[in-house]
Amino acid sequence: MSGGVDSSTVAAMLRAEGHNVIGLTMQLWNQRRLAGHEGMPESVQGRCCSLDDVYDARRVAEHIGIPYYVVNHEERFERDVVRPFVREYLSGRTPIPCSLCNNHLKFDQLLVVAQQIGADSVATGHYARVEYDPGVGRWLLKRPADESKDQTYFLFGLTQEQLSRTIFPLGGMTKPEVRELARTHGLALAEKPDSQEICFVPGGDYKRFLDAYLAEQGGALPDTAGELVTTSGEVIGEHNGIHNFTVGQRKGLGVATGSPLYVIQINGRDKQVVVGGAENLYSCTLRTRRVNLVAVDELREPLRVGVKIRHRHAPAAAMIERISSDDGDDEILVTFDEPQRAITPGQAAVFYDGEVVVGGGWIA
């Protein structure tokens, strides 16, 4: 229970259906920890893990009459989500902390806690559906009824074991229906706005977060400044650090040319930011690492699927096939029918067969 509308409504729904419901909030990050560091706000409010949200969740639990507990997983969150987030940016990739949190915290640690306290399943307010397919003998992850709220992109990493003990009660509902249900259950937070940003990055300014976090760790942002080069290798300027860039970015390049320039590629090893025209942003292939397959146990032959390369992206038609990488790890090669714009290393590529999530991996 995050203290938001979705998870609160889930708790109220399940309770009304007669389930034995236990409310849990994961305390993952101390929002006051970096307060006061250079560039960080003095105080923060209304974000995940803030005292306000814990207060809201507790009030809901009390209102619907369920026991409620806060479990502290700050150490694990820092190790498995925050540090990789920082590392990825400093290597020129654009990370998705929410997926890491789902894989390592919400559907791992939380499931362990659930088992320990004698609960059969964990229910969350994610917009997605889980179904068992007796034909293939696998748990399927499917897109929700409300496509605008679809969170399957962040959930592709769930294992069969995790899916088998997960319930997504909002999978068949739209957000307005959820708010309406929240009102019906008399939840005071029915009108609470949705949270959009990364929960531990106040104001969404990840650059300031990197600075403050590294300063707190007794380090400083390593110097990742370097050259700005064109796709043909011509050096046309300098940049102030690769973590300031993301593929597809147009603003803030610091060079003036006749036609618009975009970040095409970030070369972490050489600290180079490669820029070029819009046409250079398009590519037909990508490779994914650390693949998790959901609907099938193995990819024995090439498969036609739709592939999402970022959260707000309509699945694009593609062929996926297993390949062996240089280090022997299994990778999946994605070949799109049409070139795709701004394929960004560090983001996920998630494969869909209609509404079913086939699997996904991290863009190399």
Place this chain on the structure above:
Amino acid sequence: MSSMRRVYLDNNASTPVLPEVVEAMRPYFGETFGNASSIHHYGQETRAAVERARDSVARLLACRASEVVFTSGGTEGDNLAIAGLVTAGDHVISSSIEHHAVLNSCKHLEALGCEVTYVPVDGRGLVDPDDIRRALRPSTKLLSIMMANNETGVLQPVEEIGRIAAESDVYFHTDAVQAAGKVAVNVQKIGCDLLSISGHKMHAPQGAGALYVRKGTRLQPLFYGGRHERSRRAGTENVPGIVGLGKAAELALEALEPGEERNMAALRDRLQQGILTHIDEAGVNGDGAPRVPNTTNIFFDHIEGEAMVIALDLKGLAISTGAACSSGALEPSHVLVAMGLPGGRARASIRFSLGKQNTAEDVEFALALVPETVSRLRELSPVYRRQTVSS
């Protein structure tokens, strides 16, 4: 769910108000309501009740009634004692295992330009008086060392510390919140100048406490207002709470005189032994040190204390992992870490604390639940499973 049997073994967090205490307080919510500072009959009635309660608290602590200042509880008493006495430039000696009411008061002083030395504890959770001797400086103004620790129940050598304070001519404050009502608390024997107690840790209501202030000790008050409590604590007296504290002090003294705390210790030992007999890789934190009779703090290796608290609460047994925190989430206890426990063991530690209401049946209830819960948590712990498989 509602008809489930529940047993409460978290009396170091708060205790139920005893029925006799409720009875003593009852008139002061209704018919007897005057402001104890008023001149008229109504004021005289409540003034008399407050002063009777002051006499009772004074008897419990073996001090004069005029040396008792009523407060809102332990935190206020600790704050008043420390912030009321120490000024910029002074040096303070405290310990690494104090309650946050003391630790954060000391932190505040540090921000104001005072220096604070936090003496360590040994593996049993005991402060070494020699560490205090060594930490003394010409600028040392105050020693603040707790009498009994809230998490382990370990009793500190306060009488020896009192002698150090007297020899060195420094003030001595002791937080006796977890000692009062459980063991004899005699300010003369301890030799302290300031001693805080809290009502709700000794079967009086929450929101009432007292600070013993030795005659002649000048304190800067925390609040500005009227001249209540001899100008040491402004604000209209919490009469029902004070009356409750007085009654609880009387009852505590009546029980301590014939040595009833030995029964409490026997019950605690039964619980502790029962647990240790049935569970391996477990032990008592603070073993070998003198402890208050109601507390035992036990580590169960390879479990998460947090999950244990939740699992047991869902089965009707209330215990805790240490000090309750405002958000409800818990960090590894600074007390257990100061005793040298590795983080994992500190987080695998559970505090059981008894109250006067607890019975042998309550202990049996706990003994029926704790071993099976520990084994279940261990079976589900990845670390424990690995170890079991490899051995």
